[in-house]
Amino acid sequence: MSISATHPLAVLSRIAAALLGGYAFTFGFAALAIAGLSTAGVDFHEAEHGTLLLAFLVFLLAFLWSFAARSLARIWLVLAGGGATMTSAAWLLQSHLLS
Amino acid sequence: MAEPSWVWTLAAVLSTVAGFGWLALAMAVHWQQVHGSGVPPRRALRALGGVALLASALCCAMADRASMAVLVWLMLLAGTAPLIAFTLAWRPQLLRLLWPWGGRRSSPA
Amino acid sequence: MFQTFRQSMSWLHTWFGLTLGYVLMVCFFFGALSVFDREIDRWALPDTRFPAQPAPSFDSVLKPIYAQLKPHPVDLAATQARVVGAIPDPNTLPMSSLYYYTTHRDPVLAIGAEFDIPNKPQDASDEHQHVHGWATLDPRTGSFLREGQLKLGSEFFYPMHYSLHLNWMNLGYWVVGLAALVMLAALVSGVVIHKKIFREFFTFRPWKRTQRSSLDLHNLSGVAGLPFHFFFAFTGLVIFASIYLPLAETLLKPLHKQHEVMEAAHTGLAHEPAGVAAPLASVDAMVAEAKRRWAARDMPGEVGYLYINHLGDKNGYVSIFRAGNDQVALVGQGVHFEASSGRVIREDPPPSAVMRVNEFLTGLHLQHFRHWLLRWLYVVGGLLGCVCIATGFIFFVEKRKAQHAKRGSMGSRVVDALAVAAVPGMVIAAVSMLVANRLLPGDMAGKGEWEQNAFWVAWALSFVHAALRNRAVAQAHISPAWREQCLALAALAIAAVGLNWFSTGDHLFKTVFTHTYWPVAGLDLALLAAAAIAGFAARQLAGYARRAAPATAHAPTLSDAEVQHG
Known part of the structure; x- marks a missing residue:
């Protein structure tokens, strides 16, 4: 088949990016969305339930994208980097909201 | 809990079966499985099929409250499509009941 | 690739x-x-091949049964592993909350309760200081089902x-x-x-x-x-969302706690006990009142879920939810009563759009409705x-x-x-x-x-x-x-x-x-x-x-x- 330059390590890294990176991204997305909506005055549980509905679709898209995208580095950067950034932002937002 | 709701449900089941049956007959491959030869009156069968599926949705809506009706209708579609496929595979002549006129007809597609 | x-x-x-x-x-x-x-x-x-039963009278049938309910040995052992020091004699632990749950397909009634324990947790952030007890009973006689019997459907195939x-x-x-x-x-x-x-x-x-x-x-x-x-x-993912994305218990725990306190103030359903003893008024009367209110809203029904929190305390309350036989959502239309007086504290308003979507999605999977x-x-x-x-x-x-x-x-x-x-x-x-x-x-x-x-x-x-x-x-x-x-x-x-x-x-x-x-x-x-x-x-x-x-x-x-x- 036309799987070019598929070193087993590259395949493993891609699978790890799809699962772990995708999870980190989803976690960050959900945290930021809940914190953001709470800041905007939405009831916490409503923000939580609404966000968690979307979160699994976000995970699905991230997962599919990890296999469709070309650059492995970019996948890791967007998913893990984005996840970490959004998680930190959610934390800051929460501290701000509770202070 | 109104008792005659089962009548509507039954009507929904029957019109889903008929609807998918007509939609299948509108395809040349399946038409030939059922009638042996000829070309299906595609437009008429498709229209019939579409109307029957719409009717089944309405029957579901009459039988249950809207949120339940959506589920019943979608699950009826899911359950009926394989039923038609298996009928086509093993007992295709049964689908003649839905459209007995065929074989020699060759209406324009 | x-x-x-x-x-x-x-x-x-x-x-x-x-x-x-x-x-x-x-x-x-x-x-x-x-x-x-x-x-x-x-x-x-x-032994349980008999027709489905509605929940029996709380005051005359269930109340004495809850008095016999004890912490379950399995949960006792699991809890012991999480706390400092030995848990006292389980027969002396006070019951702090109780529930029952039933559907239109249940001949037997599932009941359960939480018992307070005095022990400190090993992990300071662990706030779950309870031991659970649970049992299944024959609502016609009020007797417990034999222990050690496995409900193959709901206790084995379902969790599988x-x-x-x-x-x-x-x-x-x-x-x-x-x-x-x-x-x-x-x-x-x-x-x-x-x-x-x-x-x-x-x-x-x-x-x-x-x-x-x-x-x-x-x-x-x-x-x-x-x-x-x-x-x-x-x-399926949404139902266990709090396991897969435990935000409210981890990162956003402070926000969640603040919300819980605010919500308790808003709904009038106390988050904590008052520490003052109080009796329990007639629960049957509360059930009758809840049913009357459902009928008045043109949706008569049976009790699906009943929950009493802070038992024997002045802040105690009784929440009664309608069984969702005719809807996709599992239960709903909750009516909440003050436990000591039977006064209605609150009737749940219709859920918001987000909550309705959520109830619909989880309900369509868990399907406790009556539709064969x-x-x-x-x-x-x-x-x-x-x-x-x-x-x-x-x-x-x-x-x-x-x-x-x-x-x-x-x-x-x-x-x-x-x-x-x-x-x-x-x-x-x-x-x-x-x-x-x-x-x-x-x-x-x-x-x-x-x-x-x-x-x-x-x-x-x-x-x-x-x-x-x-x-x-x-x-x-x-x-x-x-x-x-x-x-x-x-x-x-x-x-x-x-x-x-x-x-x-x-x-x-x-x-x-x-x-x-x-x-x-x-x-x-x-x-x-x-x-x-x-x-x-x-x-x-x-x-x-x-x-x-x-x-x-x-x-x-x-x-x-x-x-x-x-």
Whole structure:
């Protein structure tokens, strides 16, 4: 088949990016969305339930994208980097909201 | 809990079966499985099929409250499509009941 | 890594489908059984074969029963491991909250309670300072059901489909969650790689080669069941969202706590006890008032869930929820009362749009509504899921076995053995459990444990048998294990129906006609249907084997293989 330059390590890294990176991204997305909506005055549980509905679709898209995208580095950067950034932002937002 | 709701449900089941049956007959491959030869009156069968599926949705809506009706209708579609496929595979002549006129007809597609 | 989007989706579909397909088989099959979990319970516990009952009077029947309820030894041991110092005598622990839950399909009533403990937690952030007690009772007499009996449907098959009974660190939940995500990805990628979704919507050609007909069936079941498969995988994730994304318990815990305090102030339902003793007013009167309010809102109904918090305290309250027999949401329309006076504190307003969507999505999966056609259609949907995955395995093997045979690779043999264990083997395991249930004496100590052993041993035997018997696959033939296990399944299923008859006297003529009792009749009929399908499949497979035999003179066909393995 036309799987070019598929070193087993590259395949493993891609699978790890799809699962772990995708999870980190989803976690960050959900945290930021809940914190953001709470800041905007939405009831916490409503923000939580609404966000968690979307979160699994976000995970699905991230997962599919990890296999469709070309650059492995970019996948890791967007998913893990984005996840970490959004998680930190959610934390800051929460501290701000509770202070 | 109104008792005659089962009548509507039954009507929904029957019109889903008929609807998918007509939609299948509108395809040349399946038409030939059922009638042996000829070309299906595609437009008429498709229209019939579409109307029957719409009717089944309405029957579901009459039988249950809207949120339940959506589920019943979608699950009826899911359950009926394989039923038609298996009928086509093993007992295709049964689908003649839905459209007995065929074989020699060759209406324009 | 791939030239085109379609290739990437095809790779993902094949390999993730293959690795997690086995888990998905379990989810779909035991999920389909869970639609009738209460009915399977009735079959397995003949003492409970009586019609569904509404919850009995709290004041006269249930109140004294709750007084006898004690912390459950299992939870006592689990809690002991989390706290500092020994938990005091469980008979002295005060009950702080209680509940019961029932549906229109439950003859027996599930009750439970939380007991306060004085111990400090080992982990300071652990706020769960309770021990749980639970029991099942016969609401007609108020007596507890015998301990150690396993409700095969609701306590074994049902948890199997979402936790695999792998409870260590919630491992099973995570594996199933991953499988659900992969199911969603497999559906999307399947739609991408399938070229003729509409043109082949009704296509099934059993007369073609196995590789082609299995792909037909894979596409047919996948496309027809697509909305069902998508929504069940998705809502399964949503139901356990707080396990998979535990934000409110981790990162956002401070925000969550603040909200809980604010919400308690808003609803008037106290978050903490007051520390002042108070009596409990008539709960029956509160139930009557809740029912009156539901009827006034033009939605009369029965109690589905009743919960009393802060028992014996001035801040105590009673929450009564309406059973969702006629709606998708499980329960709703809660009315809350002050426990000491019976005064209405609050009537829940209609849920917001987000909450309604959430209730709809979780409710459509958990399905506690009264709609028998829809229940059976769910079973059909679950079985379509199994067909989709199983035909995926068969297609994988059929596509590669000739190649593998040439190269001497073991790949397709391994996949085939696993597929046999996942298809007939899994059903054999479930039916073996039913057979064990009827063979073992009802008053046997630890009966439930033995039933579970029967399940796992039968499943393991199926795999061993499949692995030993599938040498034919290495010669690019169908493994005889498929046919043999289909026959075993047919025999076991008929045995289960027969054993039910001999051990309880409930034969089909009685449960269908003279003393109609559909929960038991339904399972007996389903077992007979399973036997018929398995027998038909075995005949078809024998036909294939005979036709394949003359073509290749000395490949180990059925008879050869039988000689070799005795």
